[in-house]
Amino acid sequence: MQHVDHLLSAYIDNELEEQERVVVEKHLQDCTDCLELYEDFSRMSASFTHAFETISLPEQAIEQLMTRINQLDTPDSPDPISVLSYAALRWGTISSILLLLAVNVSLMITFGPFFSFIQIFYRLAHGVVTIFSAIPYLGVVVTVTCFLLIGMSLWLLHQLLRLKKVEITQ
Amino acid sequence: MDQELFDLITKAKRGDKSAFESLVERYKRHVYYQAVTMLNDTIEAEDVLQEAFIKAYFSLENLKSSYAFTSWLSRIVYNLCNDRIKKRDREKVVVSEWLDNKIENMGDSKLPIEQKQMQIDLYQAMKSLSPEHRSAIILREVHGYSYQDIAEIMGVPEGTVKSRIHHARLTLREELKKEG
Incomplete structure (x- = not known):
């Protein structure tokens, strides 16, 4: 069985061609290793969104910028x-x-x-x-x-x- | 792109200063996130934030399509950050300030413990990525750009973007497993 780990990142990002997408989905049904990798990538993706929501903006720098403009x-x-x-x-x-x-x-x-x-x-x-x-x-x-x-x-x-x-x- | 944003960009292209200020309001977060994650330094990121918008103000009339504004602005930020990273490499300056502070300050966050721990681990793991891999994954995960857009922003082929993102994910996963 040929693994699809090299395609999983692009699969998560919806960047695969239809044919490749079908191959990945079919493979994930049978391969636990690739499925585990896919789930880890998905979890990381979800965490990213939350992780960067908490960054506070440098208000003083933005005020300076507005003055410069x-x-x-x-x-x-x-x-x-x-x-x-x-x-x-x-x-x-x-x-x-x-x-x-x-x-x-x-x-x-x-x-x-x-x-x-x-x-x-x-x-x-x-x-x-x-x-x-x-x-x-x-x-x-x-x-x-x-x-x-x-x-x-x-x-x-x-x-x-x-x-x-x-x-x-x- | 919504009509209001399209109109703002078109007005700013014609030299309307108040329209440009509205664009700064809209994109300040976007620009700062990109700069701070690429540079890992808040002071430098603040400088890039200012430089990027000033540069955008003067070269906006050269932007061919208003629809390309977001990726065009990201390209400006990317290039400014890259110049600073190259300068650091030449001067051998070591920076790990922002991610370290972020990890230290996570204790004050009101997030559930599990989520908080995941974020601390993610910030920690991000430190193991090279600037190129970190930029690629941030542009994808935080800004939601397509591979084609990222390739244009970073000035590399789409295949390189694909492999950088995949490599970044594999490295992050490995680091998270170590910490877990």
């Missing part, structure tokens, strides 16, 4: 300085555009359309394009550079988003 960086509450900076940037940009439009409209009303910023920018841009279009292969170089810059920007943005502020507390 509270002092750590909070990903869900944005840094007030960042919030201020973003708000300042947004409102600054909007105010600048509105101011520029207001100045442009005043110029158009006072000196006529020719002196408006739009006209000045249009003529400057036209001049720049005319000069640069005379350089050979410039378009290709600019396009490739743009794609490279876009690629690099996206990669840097991805890296930046993965960063997390770490505050070291003692």
